[in-house]
Amino acid sequence: MRVRACLAAVIVLLATLVTPAHAELYHPRQDWLRASTAGLFLHWGMFTAPRHTDCAAWEHDVTAGGWTPDYWIDEATKLGASYVVLTTFHSRLGYARPWPSKIPGSCSTQRDFLGELIAAGKAKGVRVMLYMTDDPQWHNETGHESLDSAAYSAYKGHPVDLTTRPGFGEYSYDLFDEVMDRYADLAGFWIDNDNEYWEQHGLYEHIREKRPSMLLSNNNEDTPIMDTVSNEQKTGMTPSYDYPQAIYTPMPRLTEADYKLPTNGDWWYSGGDQAVDFRLSTGRYITNAGSSIKSLMAETAMLNGKFPPQQEAFNNFMASWTQPIKKTLEGTEGGGYMYGGMQPGFWNDGAHGVITLKGQTQYVHVVTRPSTNLVRLRDNGYRVTRVSDVRTGEPMRFAQSGGYLSILDIKDWDTYDTVFEVDTAGQQYFYDKSTIKATASASAPGHPASNLTDGSYLNYWDAGGQQPVSVTLDLGKKRSTAYLAVHERESSPTAARESFGRAEDSARIKDYRVYAGDDGKNWRSVRTGALPSTRGVQFVDVGEVHARYLKLEVLNTWSGPQAKPFFHQLALDEIDVAYGYPDPRGEVPLEAESWRNGFEGKASPVWCEACSGTAAVSGLDRGAVVFRNVQAAGPSQLQLDTAGPGTLSVSVNGAAPITVNAPAAIPVPLNPGGNTIKVSGTTALDRIAVAPLPPESYTPKTTLTVEPAGVQWVSPGRQSIKVAASLRLDVDDPVGQVSLAPVVPAGWTLEGAPVTAANLRLGQVLSGSWTVTAPAAQDVTIPVTANFTTLGRAKSVSKPVQVKPRPAGRVFMREAEDSANDIGDAGVTSCSPCSGGQKVRNIGGSAGAAVTFPDVVAGAAGQYTLYLDFTVNGDRSYFVSVNGGAPVEVKVSGAGNSTPYTTSVPVTLTAGANAIRIGNDRAGAPDLDRISLG
Known part of the structure; x- marks a missing residue:
């Protein structure tokens, strides 16, 4: 695989942010890959350690070492891989061809390693694809010339320089033909980016004509004629295993995630026994399956084909670990996207996971367990009839209300993936989309708002680069609405990588407003808020609104101007309108309206459509609700969910009450065992939740951008530099007592006071600018620091402005x-x-x-x-x-x-x-x- 990773633009039928191209989204040749969960990526060639420069010597040593194709096929099967990509004709592995070739130009073996591997795979139901590189640049790495231009020129009858891209393109074009003629059972080609010669001479069209059943996959680019989009070694996500956060290609486009199983080192074996991070690798495997993405896992085969011991150990582990949960991975689709299903991603109390689907059955994969013994996630309107632990078969106690499923009393946590089988009776309380008419204040040509309610994820609405922008939904008559389920295009990554100090974010909705009206002209506001920059279906609860018209106004998205393909872009697949939630079942712990609680004064339960348990407790301005016997292990985090904004007064175990802005999460000094919590205030209380405090090291995720970024080279003498910074809160963990300012070295002056905010919530930004002045040019680092509190703890994040004197002789x-x-x-x-x-x-x-x-x-x-x-x-x-x-x-x-x-x-x-x-x-x-x- 090429070492560099391309930041390619999306050019596929389902892409929203560039000109669409016409890819074959469905074709019978793709069926086997759609049914796959994973593949095995094998980088193995002449430069596999110990490095060879003589082709015949390499072949001899491979055979003498005991190479056998069945070993690779069997190891692939342990990983749940249904295909192998053989990566030998590789720019960093000597451009070796593991088959007897009649075309001179680079190493070619007499033994037919490729043919043997194809035959062994066919016997055991594992397909083989062949990697082909576009790149001649490494032809003389470390002084050894791997390409023989003279031999190929003689063969062709005209001069060809294989070390140039056109010459290499001509040579490799011939190799595609030779392989197609020789191996009818080859599943296809995995192509490491495009060569201009191939494109100019119609290589891909030629393959389609000659071998229409062969699959084509391209690394890092979404090329329309290709069947598969592959994505190379994405990192920087939170959590680190959630590879799909970095993917930008919407379903149903076939997508691979290509990643190394050895945590460190090259894609190929260069010596040693590199470790495999089980947590990272299993997490990637599960979250990819939960996003309909194929895991193409790279292992570093040694000269004789065997894998180093730690990789073999991981393969053996996977063979046993996945056995009990195979049905939740094989033949399933990712839930929360175009195939339906509950909402994946971040759940309660630090939990994170994905959904896989098979018919009416959904599988909840808890990859990161919560700090409590329950999992709570949005049900997306599905009425749940039964929940069981897939590994143990034990039925699970559960509750469902207010749009959430809570799986309770979980005791058997798997180290890497606790899986629950959730049987459902389908979705409830969504209006028929054929009765809803959608219009928008702006649309891109060919992507009208009517696509939002056509029931097809192959069509979408594109806002045409306009922000703010609004969508109006005409329900046909005055009706009740409880919530909107918004399906955003999965056409931009959600991993907030940074370039030159500025975050690159997604084209997803950030700040929004929802209005209701009866004539489509006069509006009343029913909800304002922010959606997180996360994948999967998102929900906007509006309570119980009675109106004919609903208007969703998108004020902005999460992307800034530095992320050009995504800035000011917005596209939505579908919007579902729900008029209720699945009927309540069971009791979620610590509901405010529970009969176990005490009600003082005027406090009493009231109906609340959008609340957990469809009830809340009101009258708290003239009374209180008392939660008795609240169990805890010690000081805890107390979450207060309310029916609307307001203030609450909270007293723990009879102590003096504290006042908080609600909804909120606060630290409370609970005792081990039972506790009493008394709540009053100016808004109705839905429920409380208690969880252990996060570790002292926990800091809510923020994005701090500082300009200028990059070393500032200044001339001699007194210097003044303008500094600007902004702090954005990226998670739904409110922070308070926020201040932001540069910290200047002794002798410098700072013009401008720190900017402050009493608190920040999801998506909110605090910005400021200052002038810093040095008495003379100096080599110094100026930290720009944001200080804030969360759960009563002081935290800070910082980024530097580096200043250096310009060298003599440079102006x-x-x-x-x-x-x-x-x-x-x-x-x-x-x-x-x-x-x-x-x-x-x-x-x-x-x-x-x-x-x-x-x-x-x-x-x-x-x-x-x-x-x-x-x-x-x-x-x-x-x-x-x-x-x-x-x-x-x-x-x-x-x-x-x-x-x-x-x-x-x-x-x-x-x-x-x-x-x-x-x-x-x-x-x-x-x-x-x-x-x-x-």
């Missing part, structure tokens, strides 16, 4: 990753030897993948020397354009992407601000560290 210097720049479709990555520890990668190949440096200030008009600090492997080119002028090619060479180099080119600048664009519209360019002017 201007700026990092490529600086927030002042526009990096287009390129991306930022870490680079320890680079200036500032980062660089910009994925430059070139299109007009959008370029870095533009605005405000490059020259003291006077004239010619300057522009220095480019970069990393590169092989021969590549930049094209440099100044102020929109003709681009000038700058050719560079290098021997590794972790070694910084410097080159220069003369440029003519005007006095004052200039714009310099660095890219390569036709081919990949080197990674860029920084620029400077001499």
Whole structure:
């Protein structure tokens, strides 16, 4: 697999954020993969340790070591994998071909390893796909030339340079043909990005014509002619195992998640026995299945084909661990998306999990267990009839009310995935969509609001880049509404990665308002709030609204301007309107209206459609509800759910009451055993919940953005820098006593006071700007720090502004990753030897993948020397354009992407601000560290 990961745009029929293309979403050749849960990715070739440079010697040692295809097929079966991707013709593994080839050009074996593997897999129901690379750049890695241009040129009868992309494309095109002719039972090709020669000469169309049953998969790109979109080694999610958070391709497009089982090291065996993180790997396996994504797991086969001991041990573990829950993974679809099902994701008390579906049966996979002994999740209107533990077969006590299913008294927690079988009688209390007419204040051509209620996830509404924007639902007559179930397009990732100090977020709804009306013109507000940036169906409870018209106004989304494909974009698949919740069953612990409680003064239960148990306790302004015998292990977190906003007064075990803004979660000094909690206030109380306090290390997830980002290179003398920052709360954990400001070193001055907020809630932002001044240019780090409290604990998050004096002989210097720049479709990555520890990668190949440096200030008009600090492997080119002028090619060479180099080119600048664009519209360019002017 290619080491670099592309930040490719989505170009598939279901994509919402770019021009749609016409992919074959369903075809019989895809059926076997749709029925699969997982595959085994095998990187194995000439450079597998111990490294070989002679093809015949490598083949001899593989055979002498006892290589057998049945071993790979059997290990794949242990992992629940129904296919194997053989990755030997790989740019970093010597471009070896594990079959007898008549086409010269790179290593080819006499023994037919590929044919033997295909036959062994066919005998045991495991398919084999062949990896093909597009990339010749590693042809002479460490000094060994892997490609034989002379031999291939003689074979073709004309000169072909295999070390160039066109030449390599011609060579590999012939290999596709040879393999198709030779192996009728090959399942297809797994292609590591596109080669221009292939595209220009219709390779994929040729494969479709010659072998229409062969599957085509492409790494990191959503190419319409491909059957599968593969996603390489995504990281940075919370929780770390939730790989689907980084996927941007909507169902029903076939999607793979490609990840390494060895926690560290290369995709191939380079020596040693690398560990496998069981928690991470099993979590990925389960959450992928719960999102209809195939887990393509990479293991590092040694020279003789065997896996190192720790990988073998993991395979053996998986064979036994998945056995009791196979029915919950095989032949299922992910729940909470287009196939129906309850809501996956973050549940109560720290729980996290997914849903898998098979018919009317749903499987609740609790991957991260809660801190309590119950799991509470949105039921999405499904009436639950029975719950049982899949591993033990034991029936489970459960309660259902107010749109939630609570599975109670859980004792048998699995270390990695506790699974419950939930039998249902289908969904209840949703209006027939054919009776609802949807219109919108704006729509993109071809994606009208009527798609929101057509019942098809292949059609969607696109807001056409407008925000705020609204959707109006005409119910046909005055009706009752309890909640909206909103299905957002799964066309943007929800993992908040960062580039040059700024968060990259999703095109999902953040702040919204819901209005009701009877004539479609006059409106009353019924709900305001924020939705989380998470995948799966989202719910907006409106209580009990009686109106003909409902209007959902989306004020903004979670994405900022730095995430160009997602900024100001919004698209929704469907909106369901519910007029009630499944009938209550059982009692959820600590309901306010429970007969076990005491009611003082005017406090009494009242009907509450949207409340848990469909009841709440009102009259708390002239009375109180007393919860007796509340069990706890000690100091705890107390959650207070209310029917609306207001204040509550809470007394624990007779102590002086404290006042809180509700709904809320607060720390309370509960004793081990039974406790008494008394609540009064200005709003109706729905329920309380008690959970252990999170560990002292817990800090609610926030996004702190600071500008400028990237090292600030300043001239000698007194310096002033403007600093701006914003803190956003990304989770539904309210924080209070918030302050935000830079912390300047001694001798510096700070202009501007800290910005403060009494509290923040989900999606809310606190922003400020300041001027910091140094007496002289210094090498210093200025932390910009946000302080706040959560559950009574003081917390802080911080990001630095790095300032350094500009080197002598330079009149201007700026990092490529600086927030002042526009990096287009390129991306930022870490680079320890680079200036500032980062660089910009994925430059070139299109007009959008370029870095533009605005405000490059020259003291006077004239010619300057522009220095480019970069990393590169092989021969590549930049094209440099100044102020929109003709681009000038700058050719560079290098021997590794972790070694910084410097080159220069003369440029003519005007006095004052200039714009310099660095890219390569036709081919990949080197990674860029920084620029400077001499």
